[in-house]
Amino acid sequence: MSEPKSVKEQVSFLIKLQVIDSKIYALDMEKNEIPVRIKAIEDSLEAKKTGIKQAEENLKALQVKLKDNEVSLQQKEEQVKKLQGQLFQLKTNKEYTTMLTEIGGIKADNSMMEEEIIKSMDAIEAAKKNLQAERELFKKEEADAAKEKERVSVRLKEIESALSVFYSEREAIIPNIEKQTLLRYEKVLKNRDGLGLVSVEDGACGGCHMNLPPQVVSEVKIRDKIVICGNCLRILYIDENAEIN
Secondary structure: EEEEEOHHHHHHHHHHHHHHHHHHHHHHHHHHHHHHHHHHHHHHHHHHHHHHHHHHHHHHHHHHHHHHHHHHHOOOHHHHHHHHHHHOOOOOHHHHHHHHHHHHHHHHHHHHHHEEEEEHHHHHHHHHHHHHHHHHHHHHHHOOOOOOOOHHHHHHHHHHHHHHHHHHHHHHHHHHHOOHHHHHHHHHHOOOOOEEEEEOOEEEEEEOOOOHHHHHHHHHOOOOOOOOOOOOOEEEEHHHHHHOO
């Protein structure tokens, strides 16, 4: 069984551990954002389907309108033929003239309807082109979304691989730190955004930036006991290079 490490040695290991834990924290944050990012990609793609749906509905409405007009035109043309066939059965000029007027009115309506049908056909052609354009646009966006999801998936694998390495490094360091100190560090680490150990900077805590009493700063320098910030409870240390300076 190895001898217990001195506080100075434990702080040195804590510094190394904090470096690793900061990387783990950052990677975990990024990892947790990946499902959100994937959902955002899928939601955006789903929203873009609206353009296709609207184009399809518009085309369908135009086609229905064209069909209705064609049926109506056919019925009126048959009506004209029927009336024309009845012309020779009429006995008076007045009846004949009235019938011709009626036929003329129907033919005028038919001419307008034929123009409407031509406009509908043109509108349908334009709608088909628009639908095709929407489908091609969606196809491109779908491909872009697939690439982005693949990129995110690759990044997730990279993160998991890096985390595996960092956790292994972490496990190698942990035995060098006294159990109670480690528990205190990890509790603060969890509650303080992945920062359980901070340096003293210009007489203040590097975590919460509160000024520290001179006695506390002196205790941190000596490194003969674990010193914590009275405000944020993070473990404190002073960089040896800073001390030399």
